[in-house]
Amino acid sequence: xxxxxxxxxxxxxxxxxxxxxxxxxxxxxxxxxxxxxxxxxxxxxxxxxxxxxxxxxxxxxxxxxxxxxxxxxxxxxxxxxxxxxxxxxxxxxxxxxxxxxxxxxxxxxxxxxxxxxxxxxxxxxxxxxxxxxxxxxxxxxxxxxxxxxxxxxxxxxxxxxxxxxxxxxxxxxxxxxxxxxxxxxxxxxxxxxxxxxxxxxxxxxxxxxxxxxxxxxxxxxxxxxxxxxxxxxxxxxxxxxxxxxxxxxxxxxxxxxxxxxxxxxxxxxxxxxxxxxxxxxxxxxxxxxxxxxxxxxxxxxxxxxxxxxxxxxxxxxxxxxxxxxxxxxxxxxxxxxxxxxxxxxxxxxxxxxxxxxxxxxxxxxxxxxxxxxxxxxxxxxxxxxxxxxxxxxxxxxxxxxxxxxxxxxxxxxxxxxxxxxxxxxxxxxxxxxxxxxxxxxxxxxxxxxxxxxxxxxxxxxxxxxxxxxxxxxxxxxxxxxxxxxxxxxxxxxxxxxxxxxxxxxxxxxxxxx
Ligand code: HEC
Ligand code: HEC
Ligand code: HEC
Ligand code: HEC
Numbered sequence: 001x002x003x004x005x006x007x008x009x010x011x012x013x014x015x016x017x018x019x020x021x022x023x024x025x026x027x028x029x030x031x032x033x034x035x036x037x038x039x040x041x042x043x044x045x046x047x048x049x050x051x052x053x054x055x056x057x058x059x060x061x062x063x064x065x066x067x068x069x070x071x072x073x074x075x076x077x078x079x080x081x082x083x084x085x086x087x088x089x090x091x092x093x094x095x096x097x098x099x100x101x102x103x104x105x106x107x108x109x110x111x112x113x114x115x116x117x118x119x120x121x122x123x124x125x126x127x128x129x130x131x132x133x134x135x136x137x138x139x140x141x142x143x144x145x146x147x148x149x150x151x152x153x154x155x156x157x158x159x160x161x162x163x164x165x166x167x168x169x170x171x172x173x174x175x176x177x178x179x180x181x182x183x184x185x186x187x188x189x190x191x192x193x194x195x196x197x198x199x200x201x202x203x204x205x206x207x208x209x210x211x212x213x214x215x216x217x218x219x220x221x222x223x224x225x226x227x228x229x230x231x232x233x234x235x236x237x238x239x240x241x242x243x244x245x246x247x248x249x250x251x252x253x254x255x256x257x258x259x260x261x262x263x264x265x266x267x268x269x270x271x272x273x274x275x276x277x278x279x280x281x282x283x284x285x286x287x288x289x290x291x292x293x294x295x296x297x298x299x300x301x302x303x304x305x306x307x308x309x310x311x312x313x314x315x316x317x318x319x320x321x322x323x324x325x326x327x328x329x330x331x332x333x334x335x336x337x338x339x340x341x342x343x344x345x346x347x348x349x350x351x352x353x354x355x356x357x358x359x360x361x362x363x364x365x366x367x368x369x370x371x372x373x374x375x376x377x378x379x380x381x382x383x384x385x386x387x388x389x390x391x392x393x394x395x396x397x398x399x400x401x402x403x404x405x406x407x408x409x410x411x412x413x414x415x416x417x418x419x420x421x422x423x424x425x426x427x428x429x430x431x432x433x434x435x436x437x438x439x440x441x442x443x444x445x446x447x448x449x450x451x452x453x454x455x456x457x458x459x460x461x462x463x464x465x466x467x468x469x470x471x472x473x474x475x476x477x478x479x480x481x482x483x484x485x486x487x488x489x490x491x492x493x494x495x496x497x498x499x500x501x502x503x504x505x506x507x508x509x510x511x512x513x
Pocket of ligand 1: 031032035040041042043044045046047056057058059060063068071072080081082084085088100157169
């Protein structure tokens with residue numbers, strides 16, 4: 001990677017003569033273009049006329065305002081070490097930083113032509129960005145930075161079109177601990193688990209990703225042929241993504257199944273009533289053994305379920321996740337969507353013996369709480385470890401109409417009949433999988449408490465609703481421990497008709513949705 005040496009003091013002094021006339025306080029745009037009289041250079045010289053960035057100078061156009069403010073603060077107090085930006089950020093007032101951040105967040109800039117990169121490096125980058133490296137606990141970059149890497153929420157900057165040199169230097173800095181890891185140390189945790197070559201690959205791919213592209217890996221049978229073999233249900237690994245069949249009759253169905261699992265609102269729209277996707281609760285597209293993996297369900301069905309007091313096929317079980325988790329409707333047994341999901345599930349289970357319940361079934365069992373789960377303690381856990389991504393009102397985030405971080409409650413979340421609404425399921429899921437990219441941060445008690453906090457929020461009605469909340473609670477919710485359906489919280493009866501609607505009036509969906 002090439003590095004440019006900039007004489008910071010010289011530029012800061014030299015450019016201060018471009019300052020605006022005295023009078024009204026300079027706007028964010030003025031600060032960006034002209035700097036501030038005698039103290040701060042114009043940002044244009046380094047970051048470009050349209051904030052498009054080049055070389056080691058980052059693109060600033062469209063970065064989230066609160067992210068920019070945080071970075072300026074970190075430069076000013078030396079936590080993110082950089083002599084040039086320290087001088088600049090330190091010379092701006094809080095109001096000036098906020099003004100320039102607002103201005104930059106609202107601007108757009110063309111992408112620079114990407115530099116030359118080897119196809120092998122780009123392909124490795126695409127896989128990391130779109131599929132992650134779960135074997136090392138690294139989720140796909142796009143889970144947080146957005147499906148097109150154009151940003152994932154107030155704390156999650158876009159990466160697409162950033163100069164490759166800049167991205168690589170930042171990833172190395174996170175890796176080496178010379179740049180603070182960001183909220184919950186997330187980026188440091190992630191970069192530390194990747195080597196230099198992987199960081200270079202992700203930087204090259206992200207930099208080359210264009211406005212109209214989604215992050216996607218190349219598909220089709222790989223040159224290194226993969227052969228299925230029988231495996232023990234205790235240590236099972238599904239076929240690698242690159243073994244996705246390209247030349248068999250059911251290839252199209254496997255691929256469609258994977259797409260539906262990954263982006264349910266888009267690929268199974270008629271049956272989906274919220275913005276959740278299957279992989280939000282069955283992570284790594286149904287592969288992760290700690291996340292109720294799809295493959296582990298295959299050898300267990302048909303099976304009796306007390307929920308509907310009958311023998312369920314795998315198709316019926318999947319249909320239930322549509323009805324409750326997706327707050328939608330059951331796809332017909334012969335619909336292409338349901339058949340594709342079944343085909344995908346069977347393909348994931350290639351080599352898994354049937355009739356034996358794999359130990360990875362469901363979420364990993366969680367020890368009982370020492371203290372009764374408490375929503376007030378849970379609120380504190382939520383504010384500290386979850387709100388940065390899922391938002392203060394639990395509704396996640398969206399970018400350009402596509403959901404990035406899923407909703408935990410509110411109109412776009414799972415309904416009161418879903419498995420995740422049981423506090424024990426949610427606590428087990430959260431303990432093993434959240435915060436995304438930093439699983440293992442919570443104590444057992446914290447997982448139970450935060451699950452209680454989430455369960456004590458408004459969400460869509462139980463589709464089995466009969467007559468009244470009291471009756472429905474009596475019929476379907478009595479056996480669930482610690483749950484809040486039918487309870488009065490903050491003056492609302494949870495699950496009562498109108499409660500969600502009233503809440504939604506005061507808590508609009510996140511911007512971009
Ligand atoms: C002399 C060149 C120079 C000038 C002038 C300059 N910057 Fe920077 N800026 C840099 C460099 C170099 C970096 C990357 C530093 C690093 O590695 O952390 C940077 C990084 C940043 C970042 C972090 C971006 C990210 O994606 O994390 C922000 C925000 C920023 N600059 C804002 C500004 C603003 C606002 C101005 C004008 C008031 C400005 N800069 C003027 C060189 C400059
Ligand atoms: C679990 C969420 C998460 C995942 C997954 C994730 N990131 Fe990040 N990333 C963050 C957060 C949060 C920040 C902001 C850090 C800060 O505030 O300093 C960030 C910042 C960055 C930055 C700095 C951007 C800038 O403008 O300076 C880069 C580069 C980056 N991430 C690359 C990646 C790559 C490459 C991957 C995939 C290998 C990835 N991230 C995966 C959460 C994530
Ligand atoms: C770095 C961002 C981030 C943080 C912090 C985070 N999550 Fe998540 N969460 C995600 C993402 C992304 C998914 C979807 C995972 C996927 O698709 O692979 C998710 C999924 C979930 C789900 C299942 C889907 C849903 O919407 O119901 C729950 C429940 C959840 N998170 C709870 C929590 C809790 C509780 C915390 C705090 C202890 C937390 N999360 C912290 C990003 C985050
Ligand atoms: C809001 C979270 C959530 C979403 C979204 C979701 N599920 Fe589930 N799913 C669960 C929970 C919770 C369970 C029960 C896990 C347990 O029993 O421990 C489950 C169970 C399952 C099972 C049975 C697993 C077994 O081993 O018996 C299958 C199959 C399944 N889901 C498929 C899907 C499919 C397909 C989608 C998308 C259409 C989907 N799920 C969406 C939360 C979710």
